[in-house]
Amino acid sequence: MEEILREISELANHASTQPTETELPGVWIIKGEVPQHQLSAVYEPMIGFIVQGGKTISIGDQTLKMKSPSYFLIPMEMPAAGRVEQGKNGLPYLSVALYLNQESLLQLIRDVPDDHWEKKVNGEFIGCEANQEFAEAWLRMLRLLNTPEHIPALFPAYEREILYHTLLGPQGWRLRQLCFANGKAPRIHQSIRWIRENFKKPFDIKRIAGKSGLAVTTFHRQFKEITGISPIQFQKQLRLLEARKLLVYSGFSVLEAAYEVGYESPSQFNREYSRFFGESPARDASRLRKLG
Template sequence: MEQQLHELRALASRAENRRTETGIPRVAMVQGEIPDHQLAAVYDPMINLILTGSKTMTVGERTLRYDPATYFVMSVDLPAVGAVHPSDTDEPYLAVSLTLEPTVVANFLAALPKSAGGTLYSPGFSIATVTPDLLDAWVRMLRLMDRPDEIAALAPAYEREILFRVLQGPLGWMLRDIATPDTSLSRIGVAIQWIRENFAKPLRVEALAELAALSVSTFHRHFKAVTALSPLQYQKHVRLLHARMMLIAGAGNATSVAFEVGYESPNQFSREYARFFGKPPTRDAKTMLQRLR
């Protein structure tokens, strides 16, 4: 397994200090110190394999740490705050990821025997130890960076193998829930998608529960179990993340951005922003811009 990790690290070391596309559909890599505003984001469903260094992900009050030769699966869109750290020997953080496309996962699962999904209140992100078979599939996938003419023919097969190896492991039920209609996760996913597309609008939990075809109490419990956040907290985090990106992009001042993302009170926006990011909006944006120069 160490030999596979060594080759993967060599292949992924071409990455930059940001999400770096590989030329392979849905496969990306990253290394080094990543700007804070890129680590605080709404993360798409993915499989992420840590190669060197470590990463922590915090959603709500839940924080997980990912070390080398571990991978995490995120099965729903989650507003999270991440932090990456070099290894004990000062090697930069290095990781590769596969974005989970529900249609691809569903087509893959359709050819397999049916199996049980997750428990009723299953978290939307979790961690597992990598296996030699999973590493082997990743090695062959990343080798395609040097064989671009083979990507169209072989990448889909390697993607299916990565999915299959994850499916065999302790987080396999998360893949099934992503692609299976009318599971508890898929119902929460409908509500999450609504919030992401309408985050600036007022949110009524009763309407979201109806959208998810669940009672209000069941919806609220399940939503928090999956996302580690209440629906209103989820909306607030999405609003604040969008606001930060707008401020960094120069799309307005703190007051105009507050109204743009749905706040009625700029003072409340500033308080919640400072609580979430550690600094008031204008000062935080200035700090981020200085780091980007």
Template sequence: MFLCGSYVPPQYLPWSPGSYLFLLETCLFLLFACTAAGSAGSMPSMNNQLNELRSLAAKAENRRTETGIPRVAMVQGKIPEHMLAAVYDPMINVILQGSKSMTVGDRTLRYDPATYFVMSIDLPAVGSVHPSVSGEPYLAVSLTLDPTVLSTLFADLPKPVGRVEHNLGFSVAPVTTDLMDAWVRMLRLMGDPDAIAALAPVYEREIIFRVLQGPHGWMLREIAAPDTAMARVNMAIQWIRRDFAEPIGVERLAERASMSVSAFHRHFKAVTNLSPLQYQKRVRLLQARTLMVANAKSVMAAAFEVGYESATQFSRDYARVFGLPPAQDAGRILGDTRAIRP
């Protein structure tokens, strides 16, 4: 006779009714014990995956470091401040060590090791990174989302029953062992470049698929589906980014997005945490900061190049966002307060 999955010879089986109850309770105890052991055993698996990813990404620099794998990058250490304030492309970002904060509008999200951040649309954000409690440098890997890959994968999946319109275009969630496993296989390709062309697209789809299965799945589905409010807002965002230095009319953007002005404004703010005009202003200010820090543009030249007609208004808006007037802020970043001309 088989008992609890093991063969027990008949001569050793007790036959009283009480013995049956004892055996049943014993089997249930063993079943739960084995289940608990299996669950506990999954934890080292996650730790092993995290440790391997840290090892694979150990050559990352303190700026976006290309891996040789399309759309996959890594970064490590203290990142220059002006590089953390930018218009971020849609991405999946996994923290391996340390922590990071991302502020969009008036909302700040913080994420730690074994969590991932998804941004489904282009957003002007200010980031800050921190080492781990024990002092190890910040370390992360990211996958920039390709709209074509996302839409083709979405088309291959069963359509969800019904549609629920969701809002915010960025969020944080804990990783899973399945997602981490796909990331491990992706980064291993850095040591096998001949396999990148064949396998990277497979792993890329798997990473996105695992995210689609998780708490962020709705967000990517909303952006991949052609006729959702988030997809329409995304179209407007592309128009603003392309022509950020030009005056924009909310009425015209709403018309292009096939929405009423009130509905467009409401959905835009819900997705980006900014109004359309605030979004354009953040894009302008971030671009101006880059022009001053990286291209040594004067304050006035940077202001006019990004679309401002008044240097005074530019300085006022800049100080409101970055905390200092433009020349002082850029000089602080460069380590020389005389580096930027008015």
């Protein structure tokens, strides 16, 4: 395993603390002392493979603490906060992300008999230990960076292999849920997209649940089961993440940022911001601007 991880690290040598896009479709690499505020964001659906170091991700009231070699799954767009740490012997943090391709996933599930998959469902988000087969699949995929002319022909096979191993793992049930047209996941996914597009508007859970064709209590339960947080928490975290961007990068005042993202009460904004990020909006923004 150590030799596999070492070679992956060499292939990712060009990466930096900013997510680095590769020539492989939907594959990004990040390496080094990634600023904590950069890891507080809306995560897109992805599989993240931690090659070196460790990472902590907070999703709602759940916290995943992982060390290399391990992986995590984000099945849908969702707000999360995180931090990273160096590996043993001072090796920089390194992770590779494969963003989920719905068509590739659906085709794979169609091709494999349903009784092949483990039925066990664990409602929690967990970090998963990466075994040698899983790591080797990532290595084969990343080796294509040395022969980009082979990417169109070979990448789909390696992507499929990584998806297959993830489907077999302890969080594979989350991926399978995405492909059941009559299941709960597609309905919740639709509501997530609506909330993301309308997070500045007043929250009307009856309206959102109605769009999903669900009763309010059922919608609330299924939403939290899939995302780890309630619908209103989801909206609040989207507002707070957007407000932080406005404060740090767009020069908004605290009051302007609060109103811009939909808050009617500045005191409520200050209170919820401080609870989510650990310090007041003004202090947090000042600190992050100094970091550049």
